[in-house]
Each structure stands twice: as C-alpha cells, then as structure tokens.
Amino acid sequence: MLDMLKSVFSNLSKKPVTRMYPFEERKPFDINRGHLENNIDECIFCGMCQRVCPSNCIKVDRKSSVWEYDPFECVLCGVCVEKCPKKCLKLDVHYRSCTDKKYNIHLEKHDDSEKAGA
Amino acid sequence: MSDKSTIPFGPQHPVLPEPIHLKLVVEDEKVVEAYPAFGFVHRGLETLAQKKDFNQMVYVVERVCGICSCMHGQDYCEAIEELMGIEVPVRAEYLRTIWAELHRIHSHLLWLGLFADAFGFENLFMQTWKIREKIMDILEATSGNRVIISVNIVGGVRKDINSEQAKWILKELDEVERQLKDINDVVMNNYTVKQRTVGIGVLTKEEAYELGATGPMAKGSGVDLDLRTTGYAAYKYLDFEPIVEKAGDSYARNLVRMREIFQSIDLIRQALGKMPEGEISVPVKGNPPAGEVISRLEQSRGEVVYYIKSNGTKFLDRLRIRTPTFANIPALLKILPGSHLQDVPVLILTIDPCISCTER
Numbered sequence: 001m002l003d004m005l006k007s008v009f010s011n012l013s014k015k016p017v018t019r020m021y022p023f024e025e026r027k028p029f030d031i032n033r034g035h036l037e038n039n040i041d042e043c044i045f046c047g048m049c050q051r052v053c054p055s056n057c058i059k060v061d062r063k064s065s066v067w068e069y070d071p072f073e074c075v076l077c078g079v080c081v082e083k084c085p086k087k088c089l090k091l092d093v094h095y096r097s098c099t100d101k102k103y104n105i106h107l108e109k110h111d112d113s114e115k116a117g118a
Numbered sequence: 119m120s121d122k123s124t125i126p127f128g129p130q131h132p133v134l135p136e137p138i139h140l141k142l143v144v145e146d147e148k149v150v151e152a153y154p155a156f157g158f159v160h161r162g163l164e165t166l167a168q169k170k171d172f173n174q175m176v177y178v179v180e181r182v183c184g185i186c187s188c189m190h191g192q193d194y195c196e197a198i199e200e201l202m203g204i205e206v207p208v209r210a211e212y213l214r215t216i217w218a219e220l221h222r223i224h225s226h227l228l229w230l231g232l233f234a235d236a237f238g239f240e241n242l243f244m245q246t247w248k249i250r251e252k253i254m255d256i257l258e259a260t261s262g263n264r265v266i267i268s269v270n271i272v273g274g275v276r277k278d279i280n281s282e283q284a285k286w287i288l289k290e291l292d293e294v295e296r297q298l299k300d301i302n303d304v305v306m307n308n309y310t311v312k313q314r315t316v317g318i319g320v321l322t323k324e325e326a327y328e329l330g331a332t333g334p335m336a337k338g339s340g341v342d343l344d345l346r347t348t349g350y351a352a353y354k355y356l357d358f359e360p361i362v363e364k365a366g367d368s369y370a371r372n373l374v375r376m377r378e379i380f381q382s383i384d385l386i387r388q389a390l391g392k393m394p395e396g397e398i399s400v401p402v403k404g405n406p407p408a409g410e411v412i413s414r415l416e417q418s419r420g421e422v423v424y425y426i427k428s429n430g431t432k433f434l435d436r437l438r439i440r441t442p443t444f445a446n447i448p449a450l451l452k453i454l455p456g457s458h459l460q461d462v463p464v465l466i467l468t469i470d471p472c473i474s475c476t477e478r
Contacts, residue, residue, distance in 0.1 A: 004304050007245075017248050029255075031277070033262040054170065054177035077177050077268040082276065091262070 028093040033076045035096045038067055040107040042088035049080035049089060065109040072102050121145060129158050133236040133463040136473035144459055152454040154447060160477045167437035172198055172406060173272060175434070180266050182439060183475040185225045186417045188217050191270035196350060197413035197424045198272045201406045210274035212393040215352035217269055219382040224253040225418035226375045233467045237314050242305060249297050252290050259283065274399025284390045291383050302376055315368035319453040319465045322366055331449040332442050333420020334378070335469055338371035340364040345416035356388045368468045405432045417442055419470045441475035
C-alpha cells in the first residue's frame, strides 16, 4: 500500500503525462506515415503504385496523364513510396485533417514536353 | 417453476469493447451454463486472399488484429517464405523478433489496463497505459506507425533500426522496466486484486491440455507450451525459458503475463546486443509454387496458426487463420460454470479475448 503512496506523491510533483491537444501538439517522428503526396511534375504514370497498393486506392491513367488517389481508402503502408521508380511519391509526417466529406485527389499533368519533343 | 434464469452478456458490455455474446444460465447468482455466440465483426479477410496477390495480403492479415498485428504479418510471411524456399537475412530475423516482442509488451500492458478496469481499478488502468505509451513511441519511431506497423514483407523487413535508435530503445526500456517494477509490486500484492483473482476460474493442467488452451491460459495452468522454443525467427539465437505457473487460477494467468513483459524486455535487450550487420531483405521473384504450408508462432495471447494453400499463381487458393482467442474459448467455457456472476467479466478478461482476431 505504501508503495503506491510513493508514486502518488511523485505524480503530484510531476507535470501531466497528457497534452492539452489541440493547443499543444506532439511533434511527429521523422518517419511517421502521415499522408501521401505526389509530385506530379516528376510522375511518369508507370502505374507501379497502383499495382502494389494493397487497398487499391490509387488509379493511374497513362493515356490522359491522370493520377487519382482516394485518401480514405489508403492504409498508409507506404509500399507505393518504396516501389516508385521516380521517387516522386512521398509520405509526409503530418496527418490529413478531419473532414465530414469524402474526396478524391485528382492530379493531372499538363506539360508541353511532348510537343517540344515532337 | 425453475429458479434458473438466463442473462445475456454482450455483445455490447461495459468491460469489453469487443462484441462477444455469452448466454449465461444462472442459478442464485451462480453461473451453471454458458453458451457463446460469435459473428458480430466477421470481415471475411480470409476470402480476400483469393482477390489480392500474395504480397498485398501481408497488409491485409496485419489487420486481423490491431494489437498483435506485426506477428500476424510475420507468421504469414514466414509461411510464404517456407513455401517459396526463401532464406531471410539474419538481421531481418532479429528485427522481426524485436518488433514482435515490443508488440507482446504493449499487448500485455493494454490487457493489464483493461483487466484493472474490469474490476474498477481505474488508477492502474491509467498507469499501465501511461507506460504503454513509451512502447508505442518506440514502434512509431522505428516503423512510422503506432499500431499497424507494416514492417514485414515476404523476404525480410522494410525498416531498419540503427545504432542510435537501438541506444534510445534500450534507454526507454530501462525506464519502462523501472516503472513496471513499481506497479508489479503493488498489483501483485494488492488485497483487492488477490480477492478477485486467487482461486477463481481454476483450469487444471489436464483440462488446459485437453481443451487446447494456448498462451498464458495454458502457461498459467502449468502446460509448458511456448512456440518461441521451437526457434522461429531469432529466438533460436536467444536465451530464454518459457514462463509457467502451476496454480491455474486467474492470478496465475496475471502472473504469467506480468513476468512475460519482463522476459520480453530481456529478449529485446539480448536481440539488440546480438543483432548482426547486413541486409534486411532479399528480393523475391515469381509466385509461390503450388503446395500447402502450415506456420505457427507465439503471439501475446498464444499460438496462431496460418494454413496456406497455393496454386502456383499470385493468388492463394486458401488462407486459414486460427487465432489464440479462438483456441481459448473452450477453456473459457470450462471455467465459467460454477463461478459467481460478478466474476464473469474478470474471467472473460483473463483469457485476454481478441474478438476481432477470432472472427477475422
């Protein structure tokens, strides 16, 4: 019984273990898997991310250069980031904020490189 | 008129966040019969194996259970590796062991909190979850996620632990061990805890063996059954003895889990000390050949069995998972009759039930 008293008194003098969220936020770890981002300018639309994704949340259309991603289906495993040949996919450490509406992330590439190359 | 009455326990019950339904036939506050009912959270994960390829399935099986997720992935990967004849690098074996043991610690701490909560010991609930947070931080810092850490892949692991992280982990584990020792003395000698657990829900060694109990349920009854002794992953390089208690009551099962936390801390220390340098994964080419394989390992709740039947394509023919809680249900039904109604929540929690595991 007296053992517990020791921890009771030590807890009285210590600051709380919990944080006053949202006023005070925890700093995320460096490799935290927060949310997925695609640098569309570097993307070559190879479709590797679509093939390896376990939750099938990424859709790539090579013809129309569209990269579509459903953040609500995504399980943030990060396997697409590892397999991406151009390393244009990356996982940011911060989480997406809450929302009451579902949305898709639709990224298109409008570049003139094809015209310039032709 | 019969003086027996039937009381439903669950599927929604204050002490247990997961849905299990038990029909309890009681006679003067004493349980005489118990009938279980399942299927409230069945998700059909096993069937997904026929729709997702075998590499994608690693992330699906991790979601069988939120608490021992890493070990589900590990068991699945070990099964596929055995089927394909892949040799995993030694460093990957060690890393798998470290993450598995971290999961065991946080699972037991979570259980201890829920168990304390079941008989109204709120303070202990907060203390254990406070300690558990350090383990969750280690998991997050080394893998990038708190619970579903997704580190296992067929052929090895995806993340590495560098020497700086290893030092930090050891420091955190020292702190966890120190705080846990304080709690251990208080909990295990506490009058209330002893009143609620000693001599209650006794499962004899023979019963535990016959009913196929696994994990702390079997170990608490004196059955020396710990699959880590079979030497999968890096356990073959580590020095440990399975923890066994003879009494077979709820207190003995508590004691097994408490001692297992200290054992896991020791195993992580050993593994971090002995871990060799080298590759963490080997490339995997092709599909698993046609065949069958059974892989087993020791989770925090007991033995998990993966049966895989492959047909040579990238989709598996059949995936069957037998989880430890499923195996412990017959033992639970054995200890419930004869107990008082107020002991039922405590008895259910001493098997450390994971219903989402059981229903997959």
